[in-house]
Amino acid sequence: MPGKPIDWIRPEIRELSAYHVADATGMVKLDAMENPYRLPDEVLRQWQQDLLTADLNRYPDPQAGALQQKLKQIMQVPEGQGMVLGNGSDELIQMLALAVAAPGRCILSFEPGFVMYSMISRFTGMNYIGVPLADDFTLDMDKTREAIEQNQPAIIFIAYPNNPTGNLFDADAIGEIIRMAPGLVVIDEAYHPFAFASFMPTLAEYGHLLVMRTVSKMGLAGLRLGYLCGDAELINEVNKVRLPYNINVLTQYSARFILDNAGFLDGQAEMIRSDRDKMLKHMTLLDGVEVFPSQANFILFRLKHADADKVFDSLHDQGVLIKNMNSPGVLHNCLRVTVGTSEENHAFLFALEQALNS
Ligand SMILES: *Cc1c(COP(=O)(O)O)cnc(C)c1O
Numbered sequence: 390m391p392g393k394p395i396d397w398i399r400p401e402i403r404e405l406s407a408y409h410v411a412d413a414t415g416m417v418k419l420d421a422m423e424n425p426y427r428l429p430d431e432v433l434r435q436w437q438q439d440l441l442t443a444d445l446n447r448y449p450d451p452q453a454g455a456l457q458q459k460l461k462q463i464m465q466v467p468e469g470q471g472m473v474l475g476n477g478s479d480e481l482i483q484m485l486a487l488a489v490a491a492p493g494r495c496i497l498s499f500e501p502g503f504v505m506y507s508m509i510s511r512f513t514g515m516n517y518i519g520v521p522l523a524d525d526f527t528l529d530m531d532k533t534r535e536a537i538e539q540n541q542p543a544i545i546f547i548a549y550p551n552n553p554t555g556n557l558f559d560a561d562a563i564g565e566i567i568r569m570a571p572g573l574v575v576i577d578e579a580y581h582p583f584a585f586a587s588f589m590p591t592l593a594e595y596g597h598l599l600v601m602r603t604v605s606k607m608g609l610a611g612l613r614l615g616y617l618c619g620d621a622e623l624i625n626e627v628n629k630v631r632l633p634y635n636i637n638v639l640t641q642y643s644a645r646f647i648l649d650n651a652g653f654l655d656g657q658a659e660m661i662r663s664d665r666d667k668m669l670k671h672m673t674l675l676d677g678v679e680v681f682p683s684q685a686n687f688i689l690f691r692l693k694h695a696d697a698d699k700v701f702d703s704l705h706d707q708g709v710l711i712k713n714m715n716s717p718g719v720l721h722n723c724l725r726v727t728v729g730t731s732e733e734n735h736a737f738l739f740a741l742e743q744a745l746n747s
Contacts, residue, residue: 401511408508416710417729417736422552422580422687424608425729426657432650439646440639449638456641459648460616464602467593471624476635478579478603478615479505482546485575485599485617486513487630489543497542499528501553501720503577506546518542524719526554526681528562534569541571548577550584553714553725555683557586567598573623575599580685582607582658583665589618596620606686608654609647612640661686665728671738677745687727689714695745697722703744709737 395403411420428436450456457472466472475481486496486509495516498506502519510517520536523529537545545566550557567574574597576588581602589600599619604612614636617624647654665683672680672690679691692700697715701724704711712725726737 401514405508405511408504411710413710416705416708417733418710419727419729419733419737420710420712421610422606422685422727423610424606424657424661424686425733426608426660428647429653432647432653435650436643436646440642443638443642445638447638449634449636449641451633453636453641456636456645456648457616459645461618463648463651464616465589466618467590469621470592470618471621473617473624473628473631474636475615475617475631477605477613478577478601478617479509480613480635481601481615481617482506482509482575483512484627484630485544485573486510486515488627489573490515491543494543495540496544496546497536497540498546498548499533499551501526501551501714501718503546503548503552503579515543516540522551522554522719526551526556526719528558528566530562530565533562533566537566537569537571543572545570545572545574546577547574548579549586549588550580550683550685552579552685553687553689553712553720553723555681555685555687555689557584557684560586563588567595570597573597573599575601575617578602579606582654583662583686584684586684592619596623599623604644608657609644612644614640614644661728664731664734667731668726668728668734668738672741675742675745678741687725689723689725691721691723692745693722697724700724700741700744703747704737704740707740707743709740711737 453474461472482505490513495518496506496510497518500519500521507517507519518536518540520533547563578587578600581587592598592600599617601617603615665686669680669688672678677692677694679693681689701713714720714723714725
């Protein structure tokens with residue numbers, strides 16, 4: 390019998406460290422793949438007006454029906470497909486895991502990859518299989534086939550583009566994974582606004598394929614809103630583990646309003662893509678920096694001679710916060726920077742050159 394209160398906490402939870410978010414006060418913040426731009430003044434004013442009619446004394450629409458309709462239309466979800474909304478796509482990953490969790494079952498994804506797949510597997514008592522990517526961060530199909538055959542995963546998560554590497558996996562290879570998967574396959578398109586590729590149009594071809602997206606990286610991270618699309622019957626089952634009012638009144642109102650006036654978001658994404666390409670070019674010219682191609686709003690790079698921890702600290706001392714990805718293995722000596730405004734990007738590039746030359 391456990392003695393202390395804390396002994397009741399499962400050992401696999403006690404082993405974890407809580408998801409760490411760095412303090413960014415006063416920093417040039419390029420660590421979390423946020424869109425650096427705020428709402429245009431006119432949209433901001435109208436949005437505030439619109440919010441005056443929100444009923445904060447009432448529970449929100451439990452299905453957020455009006456918002457779902459809007460998302461289906463604007464995001465070109467194929468006719469007849471189902472949708473469920475999450476408090477960020479993180480919550481959708483949790484719902485999916487809760488819906489399939491059973492002793493001995495596992496979730497499969499790729500490493501290096503998005504940390505929440507493995508974290509949430511653990512939270513829900515499932516095994517997690519991380520199939521290593523090849524050294525160039527492409528899918529290693531021999532390892533993938535073997536891992537799927539051996540482990541028969543309940544869910545395979547594929548981030549497209551991948552985080553933290555920034556690349557799009559080969560679409561034909563993903564097609565093969567979809568066809569060989571015994572369970573569900575979730576294509577996580579969090580970075581869709583920065584890539585010209587999507588599995589959304591193929592949803593109707595496969596009953597076990599789901600496409601997950603979020604409004605976070607496209608400029609509305611503060612709202613916490615993700616959406617999962619796929620076969621209506623399957624979505625209906627996932628919807629059963631959703632807590633009733635997970636999308637609050639302010640988020641439902643705000644998202645509907647902003648999506649009605651969303652033209653500016655496309656413009657911002659275009660600016661970010663163009664600044665990303667400029668930054669990639671600039672970084673490629675730096676001596677001692679290996680830059681990995683990116684279809685997302687961030688860039689992964691490796692320091693060939695300098696020590697990544699020291700460079701990270703030097704950038705931090707210079708007021709620039711990025712993400713330190715340095716760990717043994719394929720991410721050895723790697724750092725990840727989010728594309729910000731052109732001023733922020735210049736501040737980063739200047740600080741990086743300082744750090745490399747010191
Ligand atoms: C950022 C990110 C998410 C989480 O998005 P939220 O909607 O903010 O929870 C999901 N998947 C990937 C690959 C991400 O990088």
